Amino acid sequence: MHITGITRNAVELAADRISGYIRRTPVVEVEPGLLFKLEGLQHGGSFKVRGAFNRILASAPLPAAGVIAASGGNHGLAVAYAARTLGVRAEIFVPEVAAPVKIAGLRAFGADVVITGSIYAEALEAAQKRAADTGALEIHAYDQPEVAAGQGTIALELPEADTVLVAVGGGGLVAGVTAALDGRARVVAVEPARIPTLNAALAAGRPVRVEVSGVGADALGASILGEVAYQTVAGKVESVLITDDAIIEARRAMWRDYRIATEYAGAAALAALRSGAYVPSPGERVVVIVCGANTDPATLADG
Amino acid sequence: MHITGITRNAVELAADRISGYIRRTPVVEVEPGLLFKLEGLQHGGSFKVRGAFNRILASAPLPAAGVIAASGGNHGLAVAYAARTLGVRAEIFVPEVAAPVKIAGLRAFGADVVITGSIYAEALEAAQKRAADTGALEIHAYDQPEVAAGQGTIALELPEADTVLVAVGGGGLVAGVTAALDGRARVVAVEPARIPTLNAALAAGRPVRVEVSGVGADALGASILGEVAYQTVAGKVESVLITDDAIIEARRAMWRDYRIATEYAGAAALAALRSGAYVPSPGERVVVIVCGANTDPATLADG
Numbered sequence: 001m002h003i004t005g006i007t008r009n010a011v012e013l014a015a016d017r018i019s020g021y022i023r024r025t026p027v028v029e030v031e032p033g034l035l036f037k038l039e040g041l042q043h044g045g046s047f048k049v050r051g052a053f054n055r056i057l058a059s060a061p062l063p064a065a066g067v068i069a070a071s072g073g074n075h076g077l078a079v080a081y082a083a084r085t086l087g088v089r090a091e092i093f094v095p096e097v098a099a100p101v102k103i104a105g106l107r108a109f110g111a112d113v114v115i116t117g118s119i120y121a122e123a124l125e126a127a128q129k130r131a132a133d134t135g136a137l138e139i140h141a142y143d144q145p146e147v148a149a150g151q152g153t154i155a156l157e158l159p160e161a162d163t164v165l166v167a168v169g170g171g172g173l174v175a176g177v178t179a180a181l182d183g184r185a186r187v188v189a190v191e192p193a194r195i196p197t198l199n200a201a202l203a204a205g206r207p208v209r210v211e212v213s214g215v216g217a218d219a220l221g222a223s224i225l226g227e228v229a230y231q232t233v234a235g236k237v238e239s240v241l242i243t244d245d246a247i248i249e250a251r252r253a254m255w256r257d258y259r260i261a262t263e264y265a266g267a268a269a270l271a272a273l274r275s276g277a278y279v280p281s282p283g284e285r286v287v288v289i290v291c292g293a294n295t296d297p298a299t300l301a302d303g
Numbered sequence: 304m305h306i307t308g309i310t311r312n313a314v315e316l317a318a319d320r321i322s323g324y325i326r327r328t329p330v331v332e333v334e335p336g337l338l339f340k341l342e343g344l345q346h347g348g349s350f351k352v353r354g355a356f357n358r359i360l361a362s363a364p365l366p367a368a369g370v371i372a373a374s375g376g377n378h379g380l381a382v383a384y385a386a387r388t389l390g391v392r393a394e395i396f397v398p399e400v401a402a403p404v405k406i407a408g409l410r411a412f413g414a415d416v417v418i419t420g421s422i423y424a425e426a427l428e429a430a431q432k433r434a435a436d437t438g439a440l441e442i443h444a445y446d447q448p449e450v451a452a453g454q455g456t457i458a459l460e461l462p463e464a465d466t467v468l469v470a471v472g473g474g475g476l477v478a479g480v481t482a483a484l485d486g487r488a489r490v491v492a493v494e495p496a497r498i499p500t501l502n503a504a505l506a507a508g509r510p511v512r513v514e515v516s517g518v519g520a521d522a523l524g525a526s527i528l529g530e531v532a533y534q535t536v537a538g539k540v541e542s543v544l545i546t547d548d549a550i551i552e553a554r555r556a557m558w559r560d561y562r563i564a565t566e567y568a569g570a571a572a573l574a575a576l577r578s579g580a581y582v583p584s585p586g587e588r589v590v591v592i593v594c595g596a597n598t599d600p601a602t603l604a605d606g
Binding site for chain 2: 023024025026027028029030038040041045101255258259260261293294296297298300301
């Protein structure tokens, strides 16, 4: 199968489809020229609900078995939330590394939760087997055009900026944002050095498997970049890597200086700025996408 | 001395004065018709910096001894932040009930901290004695026209709404908001039943002393409404009382449903809605002012 990237038009269609179901999350200029898009306030606590709604709404009529997903947590929460909102059954497969707060959240949204596999890829394999058995609609965490287009709707809500910093796991968000902006702003793709899916793909000329570890693993822990993402972003984004220490420092600073509660993945984009992995020019207007807030708040103050 | 209330004009002048120093905090529509003004993202973690900047900037030239304030915490943080920003010395008197996170924050902002007295009124008395000795400019936590006018600038940043819900301690914020709105929206003044400064003042026809207790005490724990507030809001606001349980429930819900980290005072306005103390009409557009986020995040999930 030949896979192509997604376009701004696909993102605009997604925005029309999902607008009645998502929150338009706020943007705040925390310092002159530094803006945060506070997507942790989204339903389900992250941007993932955008892609989940778009995939479900684009796939009607749905099978009787409902929807199925594998997820480190945020995608699962999003699918569970979207399914409940639309009155559809949801079955969510999560790897054992998923944060307890996310598993509890899945159950609170009424999903059937299956905990299996030590990493995301194993949970995904189990979910796909199950989907083949039941006929449920699979909602991939990132590698489906409807998912990436849904995630990209976040970029249609941004004010004018020179640069948008976005964290990368499997690449759904960065693909959607890159397609939506379509050259209107520079996209800086930020990854933990311990989960360099995009960086490795760009180096190899195609998505390749990487090791997954570190503080970003529960939300950014894909072991390979999606094909949709690769086809959408190759040649169009700047890839930077950051340390786990930089992520921890940025998350702590977000609480201390702004009283924003975020998960590690939500602090990754800011970490690129604070650590100097990405250095804006004087006067450059930079948007940091704070992509999720599903964290144990007890850990905010001490990092 | 005859004290009069403040006007919208005073608030507009304050906005001009402080605009280069404060963050324009975001508003998010979390449910249809329900909007949050996220003032916890303000410098110092609460709205208080608005009044502090306005009082200092309106009082130039400043005495060599700098500024002095008594505070349950948020006002002190705000004065310390504003003083540091403007290069002025700040001495802050706090009662023993102040949250440890706030005292640490005061010191981080470079203020000289004096912990004295079991309640706010005692810290205030000590601060006023000290100001008389040193000639420092006193910045009252609420009962000065410049302070109330500064707090009111928050209301100039709100979208159109039918109703604005605002928590009341000593009344600086509710006075500023009422003056700023000047009839453009209904103001609902929300107080813990265990600290009913406004409710008691309206019943008595003048500010009267009340007992101070409960979860709101560290941020809303004034023992008497300010004269400025009384003259500004009497006859112009709807006063409602809420239980501590309602505040605790609302704070927990704000984290669970919106991933907003707030202190108890910051959840009080929403508590009036969730507990039914204030019931909007169908279609009524309601803004809840989330006035502060200086809390121990470890307590967010369990309330």
